[in-house]
Amino acid sequence: MPKELSLKLLPHEAMEHSILxxxxxxxxxxxxxxxxxxxxxKQSIDARxxxxxxxxxxxxxxxxxFVPRKIRTFFWKDVSRAAKRMLIIGAGPAGLFAALxxxxxxxxxxxxxxxxxxxxxxxxxxxxxxxxEINPESNYCFGEGGAGTxxxxxxxxxSSKRGDVQRxxxxxxxxxxxxxxxxxxxxxxxxxxxPQIITAIRHHIIQYGGEIHFxxxxxDFKVHHDLITEAITSDGTQWKADAFLLxxxxxxxxxxxxxxRKKILIEPKPFALGVRIEHPxxxxxxxxxxxxxxxxxxxxxxxxxxxxxxxxxLVQQALGRGVFSFCMCPGGIIAPAAxxxxxxxxxGWSPSKRNNPFAxxxxxxxxxxxxxxxxxxxxxxxxxxxxxxxxxxxxxxxQQLTERKAFAAGGGxxxxxxxxMEDFIQKKQSSSLPDCSYLPGIQSADVHAxxxxxxxxxxxxxLMEFGKKMKGYRTNEAVLVATESRTSSxxxxxxxxxxLHHPQIKNLYPCAEGAGYAGGIVSAAMDGEKIIKTAAVII
Numbered sequence: 245m246p247k248e249l250s251l252k253l254l255p256h257e258a259m260e261h262s263i264l265x266x267x268x269x270x271x272x273x274x275x276x277x278x279x280x281x282x283x284x285x286k287q288s289i290d291a292r293x294x295x296x297x298x299x300x301x302x303x304x305x306x307x308x309x310f311v312p313r314k315i316r317t318f319f320w321k322d323v324s325r326a327a328k329r330m331l332i333i334g335a336g337p338a339g340l341f342a343a344l345x346x347x348x349x350x351x352x353x354x355x356x357x358x359x360x361x362x363x364x365x366x367x368x369x370x371x372x373x374x375x376x377e378i379n380p381e382s383n384y385c386f387g388e389g390g391a392g393t394x395x396x397x398x399x400x401x402x403s404s405k406r407g408d409v410q411r412x413x414x415x416x417x418x419x420x421x422x423x424x425x426x427x428x429x430x431x432x433x434x435x436x437x438x439p440q441i442i443t444a445i446r447h448h449i450i451q452y453g454g455e456i457h458f459x460x461x462x463x464d465f466k467v468h469h470d471l472i473t474e475a476i477t478s479d480g481t482q483w484k485a486d487a488f489l490l491x492x493x494x495x496x497x498x499x500x501x502x503x504x505r506k507k508i509l510i511e512p513k514p515f516a517l518g519v520r521i522e523h524p525x526x527x528x529x530x531x532x533x534x535x536x537x538x539x540x541x542x543x544x545x546x547x548x549x550x551x552x553x554x555x556x557x558l559v560q561q562a563l564g565r566g567v568f569s570f571c572m573c574p575g576g577i578i579a580p581a582a583x584x585x586x587x588x589x590x591x592g593w594s595p596s597k598r599n600n601p602f603a604x605x606x607x608x609x610x611x612x613x614x615x616x617x618x619x620x621x622x623x624x625x626x627x628x629x630x631x632x633x634x635x636x637x638x639x640x641x642x643q644q645l646t647e648r649k650a651f652a653a654g655g656g657x658x659x660x661x662x663x664x665m666e667d668f669i670q671k672k673q674s675s676s677l678p679d680c681s682y683l684p685g686i687q688s689a690d691v692h693a694x695x696x697x698x699x700x701x702x703x704x705x706x707l708m709e710f711g712k713k714m715k716g717y718r719t720n721e722a723v724l725v726a727t728e729s730r731t732s733s734x735x736x737x738x739x740x741x742x743x744l745h746h747p748q749i750k751n752l753y754p755c756a757e758g759a760g761y762a763g764g765i766v767s768a769a770m771d772g773e774k775i776i777k778t779a780a781v782i783i
Contacts, residue, residue, distance in 0.1 A: 246283070246303035246311075247272055255550035258287075258298035268304050281310025288429035289551070294534045296551060313423060315414045319348060324453030326352040328783055330776065331475060331485035333462050333499075335359075336390020337765045338491035338756035340442070342772030343449050343456075344415065349780040353454040354485060356477060358461035358496075359387030361446075362439045369394060372580050373683040376657030381461060384581040384591065385495040385730070388458065389442040392765040394579070394593060398571065399431040399766050407770030419444040422596075430555070434596025462492075462499070465506060471751050486783045487751040489775060491768075492758040494733035495583045499758070500637055503737065509748055512616075512639040513736040513760045516570065517646060517699055518608035519691060519724040520578050520590045521665065522680055523717075528574065528603040529554045531716040539721055543601030553598045556605070556714060560706040565698070567706035570606035570731050574598050578682040578725055580658045588650035588660050590682065590725050602681045606728040607706070609699045616642055639734035646695060650727040653689045661689030666720040668692070669704055678723050686725060694726050736760035744778045753779060 249271045257263045269276040286301040305311065328351045332339045335357035343353035358381050359365065365387040368379045385391045399413065413425050416433070420441045425431035433441065446456055464476040465488075475483045492499045503510050526545035530537030532554035535546040547554070553574035560567050571591065575598030581591035592604045616638045635641075653661035660682055664674045674688045692700040711718025737754035739746055739761075746752040753775045755761065756768035 246305050248285075249300075249302050249304050251300040251302065252290075253298050253300060255296055255298055255548055258300060259550040268302060272304055272306055274306055278307050280305045280308060281312075283313045284427045286429070287424075287427050291532050291534075291554070296533060296548075313426070315417055316411070318415070318418070320448075320452050321347055321350050322453050323347050323350060323352040326350055326453070328352065328487075329354060329485040330487050330489055330779070330783070331356065331483055332489045332491060333475065334390065334491035334493060334496075334758070335388045335446075335456060335458075336491060336493050336756070336768065337392055338390075338762065338768040338772035339489070340389075340445050340449070340772075341412065341415070341769035342489055342491065342755065342776050343454050344445070345773040345776035347449065347452045347454060349776060351776070351780060351783075353449065354483065355449070355454070355456040356460040356462060356475070356483065357388055357456065357458050358492075359383075359458065361458050362388040362393055362442045364458075365394070372658065376580075376659070376684050378582055378585050378658070380584050381459070383583055384579055385493060385583050388446065388456075389438060390493055390768075391495070391581070391591075391730075392768075393438045393442055394435050398764065399425055399433065407774050409766055409770070412766050412769045412773075416441060419448070432594065432596070432598075434598075435593045436595045462502075464502065465508075467506060467508075467749065470749060472749055487745075487753060487779055489753045489755050489772070489779075490737065490759060491755040491772060494757045495730055496758055497583075497640060500640060500735045504636060508746065508752070509738055510636045511736045511738060512613055512636055513732075513734055514613060515611050515639060515643065515729075515734045516568075516608035516731040517611050517643070518567070518606060518695070518703055518728050519726050520592060520604050520728045521607045521722055521724055522578060522602050522604040522682075523719070523722045525553050525575055525601055525603045527716060527719065527721060528556065531714050532556060537716065542721075553603065555603070556717075558607075558706075558710050558713065558717075560709045562609075562702040562705035562709065563698070565702045566610045567702050568608065570608050570728065572603070572605035574603045575600045576602065576604050576681070578602075578604050578680065580660075580682070580684055581730060582647065582651075582658065586651050587644065587647035588654055588658065588727055589647055589730055590660060590728055591730065600681060604681065606731060607703065607724075608728055608731055609702045609706075611639070611642065611699075613639070615696070615698070637735065643729050643734045646699075646727045647729055649694045653694050653726070654687050658684040659687050660684065660725050661691060661694055662686035662723050662725045663689060663691045664720040665707060665718060665722040665724060668724050669707055669718070678721060680723055680725065682725055686723070689726075691724050691726050732763055733758055733760045743782060744775050745782075751783065
C-alpha cells in the first residue's frame with residue numbers, strides 16, 4: 245500500500261522531480277532509492293506570506309512496485325438501435341456529457357447543435373476578432389463545445405453536491421486532458437487544448453451509435469397535451485424522440501422567446517453585470533507573490549519560473565450589493581463574446597501555458613429582480629419598453645440594455661468602450677488607454693455612462709476596497725472594458741426537484757446554464773449527467 249504524505253515545499257522543490265523525490269524520502273524517513281514512485285493527489289499554492297509554499301498530498305510507494313494513477317473504467321454500450329432516444333439540444337459540456345451518460349444507460353443520444361463543429365468555428369472567430377463581424381449561429385458562445393471551448397476551460401467548481409466532480413475530470417483525461425487536472429486546486433485545460441478533447445468526445449459518441457448534427461437550430465416544438473412530440477429546426481427537419489434535453493446555454497435568447505411564445509413556463513432570474521478588468525500579468529504577480537513591479541518592466545516579471553502566473557479572487561459588499569471577480573484568466577486574453585450584431589459582450593480565456601502578458605477578470609455586480617424598475621430614460625435609449633421588462637424575459641431585456649449602450653459607445657465593429665481604473669474611480673475621461681489584449685480594439689469612454697448607475701456606483705466602491713485588500717491592484721495601469729454581462733442566464737426554465745422535467749411538459753428536461761441550474765464546464769457536465777440518470781428510469 246502506498247504511504248500517504250503531506251508536504252510543504254518551496255516551489256523549486258515541488259517542481260523539480262529529483263528534489264521532490266528527496267523530499268518524499270525525507271518525509272517518509274527512508275533513502276531516495278527506496279522511493280519507487282509517487283502519485284500527486286492534491287496540489288495548491290499558499291502565497292499568504294512572503295515565502296511561497298506549495299502544499300502537496302502524495303501517495304508514495306516505498307520498497308514496493310509503483311502503481312501509476314488509474315482512471316476508473318467506463319462501460320459503454322452500442323446504442324445505435326436502442327429503443328429509447330433522447331434529443332439533446334446544444335453541444336456544450338452539458339449536452340456532450342449528457343450524451344456520454346445516455347450511452348452508458350443504453351439510450352440513443354441525438355445532439356442538435358445550432359453552430360458549427362469545433363474546427364469550423366475558428367473561421368467565424370477570426371472574423372469576429374479581425375473584422376468585427378458576428379455570425380449569430382457560430383461565435384464564442386455557439387458551436388460544438390459551447391462557450392467553454394474557446395473561453396478558457398477552467399474546471400474549478402464548488403458544486404460537488406450536483407454530482408461526481410472526479411468522474412467528470414477523469415472523463416476529460418480519458419479524452420485527452422492532462423492528468424494534472426485531477427489534483428490541482430484550480431484545474432485548467434486551456435483554450436488551445438480543448439478543441440481536440442471536444443473532437444474526441446464527438447467521435448466517441450458517434451462510435452457507440454449516437455448522433456451529432458451541426459447547423460441544426462431548433463426554431464419550434466410541437467406540443468401535444470403535456471408532451472413534446474418533435475422539435476423542428478430552421479431547415480424544416482422534424483426530429484422525434486422520447487424525451488428532449490434543453491442544454492442551449494445562457495445566451496440562446498431565441499430559445500427563451502420560443503418558450504414564451506409556446507406558453508411554456510419560464511421565469512426571470514437574477515444575474516450579474518459589470519466589466520472585464522485587465523492588468524499586466526507582471527503586476528498581478530507582484531501583488532500576489534510579493535514581488536517588485538514597475539510599468540517600464542512589464543511584461544517582464546520577477547516571478548520564479550517554478551510558479552504559475554498569479555490569479556486572484558475578490559468579493560466585496562458595496563452599497564448593499566455583492567461585487568465579485570468572475571472567470572479570472574491569468575496570462576489571458578479578453579474575447580468578444582456577443583451573439584448578435586449591435587452588442588458588446590466581453591469574456592476572457594487563457595491558453596494552457598497562460599503565457600500572455602496580461603491578466604483579466606470579470607468584475608460584476610449582482611442584478612436583482614427589483615432592478616427592472618430602472619428609470620425610463622435608460623430604457624428609452626435602446627427602445628425597450630416597460631411591458632417587456634415586466635415579462636418573464638425582463639431580466640434578459642435588461643441585460644441587453646448595457647450591451648447595446650456599450651456597442652454605441654465603442655462606435656461599431658465590436659470596438660469596446662474602456663477606461664483606466666483610477667480614471668473610472670475619479671470619474672475622469674481617460675486621455676489615453678494602455679495596451680489591451682482585446683483584438684477588435686478599445687475606445688476611451690465614460691464607463692459610468694454605459695453601466696446602470698447603481699452598478700457603476702457599487703463597482704467604484706468595491707475597486708477602492710480591493711485596492712486596500714490587494715496592494716497594487718488599484719492602478720491606472722489597469723483598464724476596465726465594458727461590458728461583462730453573460731455571467732449566468734437571466735432566465736430560469738423551471739423543473740421539478742424529483743423528476744427534473746419541466747412542470748408542464750413531462751418529457752422536457754431543462755439543463756445547466758441556459759436553464760439557470762449550473763455555471764461552468766464541470767457543473768454543467770454534472771447537471772447533464774444527473775438529468776440522464778434520472779430520466780433513464782422514466783422515459
